[in-house]
Amino acid sequence: MFTKPSIYYILGTPNAGERDPLKLLEEALKGGISHFQLREKGMNALTGQSLKEFALKCQALCRKYGVPFIINDDVELAHELNADGVHVGQEDAKASDVRARVGDRMMLGVSVHSVEEAAEAIQNGADYLGMGPIYGTKSKSDAKAPSGVSKIIQVRERFPEAPVIGIGGITADNAEAVWEAGAAGIAVISAITEAGNVQEEVQKMVASYKGAIL
Ligand SMILES: C=C1C=NC(C(F)(F)F)=NC1=N
């Protein structure tokens, strides 16, 4: 499910600015991302039928490249589209309710900020844990203060079997510390979305894993 180094691209139309989100996604897929999450939130976020149509296009692209298509927050949309996964935060639907709703086939990701939250998420059927923000982020308006990799290290010690995805301000240049903390993957929004050459940026992130002392 999360072979190292997993590069988990997250995007919503508000993040893309003037760029075409579907072109960004296809370039990232060509560059070698291992997972994609549609996270449609914030200013002018799509809703209803236009969100569904956009989600279907993203899902079709992911399918073309054999990459799991995961939807953030919107459990009903994930269920309706038979997405490969759904990701929920602490303030979203409870992981146990989501698992009951989507069944065992769908990947379930949960954002956690402590060993206690990690324990509860795993107990409730989480397949992977999103942890951050590692560094400062501009992609999440209500992000907590950056915590570095210390919490990832704690969770890895306590739950060595649980895949942890680091998120928050991660770039090819600062990813090494996240790999060294034992993350199975890094989640990225801006560094890929704003890259001059998207494919190259993804390849640099994959290469950052080889540079890490593991
Ligand atoms: C808030 C989030 C935290 N982590 C993740 C993921 F990278 F998927 F684990 N996605 C989110 N939307």
Ligand SMILES: [Mg+2]
């Ligand atoms: Mg959420």
